[in-house]
Amino acid sequence: MTRVLVLTSSILGGNSQQLADHFSGLAVERDGVEITRRDLVADELPHLGLAELSSWQVAADERSDEQRELAARSDALIEELQAHDVVVLGVPLYNLGIPSQLKAWFDRVMRAGVTFRYTENGPQGLLEGKRAVILAARGGQYAGTELDSQTPHLKGMLGLMGIGEVNTVFAEGLAMGEAQRDGAMAEARQAIAGLVERL
Numbered sequence: 001m002t003r004v005l006v007l008t009s010s011i012l013g014g015n016s017q018q019l020a021d022h023f024s025g026l027a028v029e030r031d032g033v034e035i036t037r038r039d040l041v042a043d044e045l046p047h048l049g050l051a052e053l054s055s056w057q058v059a060a061d062e063r064s065d066e067q068r069e070l071a072a073r074s075d076a077l078i079e080e081l082q083a084h085d086v087v088v089l090g091v092p093l094y095n096l097g098i099p100s101q102l103k104a105w106f107d108r109v110m111r112a113g114v115t116f117r118y119t120e121n122g123p124q125g126l127l128e129g130k131r132a133v134i135l136a137a138r139g140g141q142y143a144g145t146e147l148d149s150q151t152p153h154l155k156g157m158l159g160l161m162g163i164g165e166v167n168t169v170f171a172e173g174l175a176m177g178e179a180q181r182d183g184a185m186a187e188a189r190q191a192i193a194g195l196v197e198r199l
């Protein structure tokens with residue numbers, strides 16, 4: 001059984017959502033594949049604040065009621081991530097970065113001592129045997145240029161937790177005319193079909 005966690009984060013329910021839907025639609029047809037979907041916009045997480053961060057640092061049996069409630073949010077998201085083999089991220093480019101809704105998810109699952117730890121040789125990922133797929137939708141064209149700080153950021157966060165195998169599908173120039181948009185989306189759908197074959 002291959003368990004796939006599909007995370008979407010488009011405030012427009014837009015192109016990255018369509019790509020994630022395409023991935024899910026093809027993947028669900030495959031034997032032995034199970035999909036979980038989490039829409040980080042519909043089910044929005046608040047910004048990470050001090051009270052929640054501090055709740056992680058208190059031993060589980062010593063937490064106050066409030067701390068228990070706050071820590072449960074991150075615990076549940078980490079459990080969900082741990083229970084899947086592949087994480088698919090539908091990612092819009094907003095102001096050259098990731099949506100804050102997706103950042104709020106990373107802020108909950110990147111937990112020192114749980115999904116990674118610091119060693120004398122630097123950070124070490126604690127998630128094992130997982131891979132990721134990034135479905136990146138952008139109005140302009142940035143892949144491979146210095147302005148694409150989004151892709152390294154995502155790979156850096158995934159890598160820190162031990163998810164080093166990452167495939168990226170770009171749909172770019174989506175605001176650069178209908179022909180460019182249609183072509184980029186068609187190419188991205190084709191690339192997705194190839195990735196789903198390899199699930």
Ligand SMILES: Cc1cc2nc3c(=O)[nH]c(=O)nc-3n(C[C@H](O)[C@H](O)[C@H](O)COP(=O)(O)O)c2cc1C
Pocket residue numbers: 010011012013014015016017091092093094095096097137138139140141174175
């Ligand atoms: C708030 C906001 C900020 C955006 N910033 C950028 C940007 O910095 N660069 C870019 O190429 N496109 C930008 N866009 C266009 C989106 O990348 C494009 O609409 C893409 O399709 C977003 O994915 P989505 O349709 O899944 O939401 C922005 C769109 C919005 C709504």
